[in-house]
Amino acid sequence: MNQRLKTTERGSFDVRGLALCMLLFVVVFLGLSPKTPSQAQIIPPVETETVRESPVIQKLELSGSVSSPHASQISTLVPGLVSRVLHDSGTHVKQGDILLQLDSELEEAAYEQAVAQTKQAEGEVKDAKRRLDIAASLAKRKYGPQNEVDARSAEVEIDIATHDGFRAEQKRRAVILDRHTLKAPFDGVISRRMVEVGQWVTPGTAVFELVAMRNFRVDVPVPQYHYARLREGADVALEIDTLPGEQIPAKIGALIPVSDPDARTFTLRVLPTRENIPIAPGMSARVLVDLDTGARDVVVSRDALIRYPDGRITVWVVKDDGDKMSVSERRVEIGLSFDGLVQVLSGLEEGERVVVRGNESLREGQAVRLAS
Numbered sequence: 001m002n003q004r005l006k007t008t009e010r011g012s013f014d015v016r017g018l019a020l021c022m023l024l025f026v027v028v029f030l031g032l033s034p035k036t037p038s039q040a041q042i043i044p045p046v047e048t049e050t051v052r053e054s055p056v057i058q059k060l061e062l063s064g065s066v067s068s069p070h071a072s073q074i075s076t077l078v079p080g081l082v083s084r085v086l087h088d089s090g091t092h093v094k095q096g097d098i099l100l101q102l103d104s105e106l107e108e109a110a111y112e113q114a115v116a117q118t119k120q121a122e123g124e125v126k127d128a129k130r131r132l133d134i135a136a137s138l139a140k141r142k143y144g145p146q147n148e149v150d151a152r153s154a155e156v157e158i159d160i161a162t163h164d165g166f167r168a169e170q171k172r173r174a175v176i177l178d179r180h181t182l183k184a185p186f187d188g189v190i191s192r193r194m195v196e197v198g199q200w201v202t203p204g205t206a207v208f209e210l211v212a213m214r215n216f217r218v219d220v221p222v223p224q225y226h227y228a229r230l231r232e233g234a235d236v237a238l239e240i241d242t243l244p245g246e247q248i249p250a251k252i253g254a255l256i257p258v259s260d261p262d263a264r265t266f267t268l269r270v271l272p273t274r275e276n277i278p279i280a281p282g283m284s285a286r287v288l289v290d291l292d293t294g295a296r297d298v299v300v301s302r303d304a305l306i307r308y309p310d311g312r313i314t315v316w317v318v319k320d321d322g323d324k325m326s327v328s329e330r331r332v333e334i335g336l337s338f339d340g341l342v343q344v345l346s347g348l349e350e351g352e353r354v355v356v357r358g359n360e361s362l363r364e365g366q367a368v369r370l371a372s
Helices: 002-032 104-139 146-178 224-231
Strands: 045-052 052-067 069-072 081-085 098-102 181-183 188-193 207-213 219-222 236-241 248-260 265-272 284-301 313-320 325-331 333-338 340-344 352-356 367-370
Touching: 052 081, 052 265, 069 352, 104 146, 188 224, 219 224, 219 248, 219 284, 224 248, 224 265, 224 284, 265 284, 284 333, 284 352, 325 367
Parallel strands: 045 367
Antiparallel strands: 045 352, 052 219, 052 284, 069 207, 081 098, 098 181, 188 207, 219 265, 236 248, 236 284, 248 265, 284 340, 313 325, 313 352, 333 340
């Protein structure tokens, strides 16, 4: 039994000794072997840009509504009973298309009577002129008195005046008869139909609502302190939900002052310069306005900025020592942002180089290389 114990202790000692020897060998091997490229310090690649001076643009983003240049509630010009309705809501109509007709039977009869009276008066004028010519011929040859000529001449004038009166009445009746037909005053879409066949309508009572579907505009309220600079012109564009991520070119159509005196705002009317845009009246739109502040300042790309939770904003400035490049973190104060650029109020000077890519995990004084 003592012999077995000794053997066990000697076996345990041999195993522990072998493990210790192997550990020492690994330590020595790792300490003497050369470092692999992954163990060597890797110089990170970065992209840089040169700090430059640029005109400072103030970006305004405003919300407005799309409106149509023509949106009317249409009514008839004469009272009457609706006999036909030719179009319903949602119908596209052209200028001059007939929308509805009123019962015009009585007006047609009155018009025909006026036509007949006009023809009768025209015939009486011709007959009076014929009698005047006869009286004048007889008087010239001394076969008739001169007063007969004067009487016939007065008769002609009376008949002409009567004819003119009947002709004016015929024209009036024609206009009334034509107004029993309601026509579209412009191209557009019927947004609402508010009449039915058999309904009695009167002037001033809307029967259709018609909206033009071309030459849309966007009206937005703007604070009054931007009025002077907008009068000098500005670059504008539109963003709408039906075209996500796309900016539609536009121009300033009008500045409407004192739109809301309580809010101290005026209305900016923006006109798209592109045709066939998928928008309709009532849709919301965002207006992007570039206002030139008249100032020039140092600017950098927005990607160069590193923002910290405590509010600090820094950039990594590249230092070129000839053989190597390194970076140094510098705190900056920024101003306006526009077109992917940021105005730098302090902390940078024109001509310095800053990192715009690969600046997420840099360290102070770290060596860097330019990315190919």
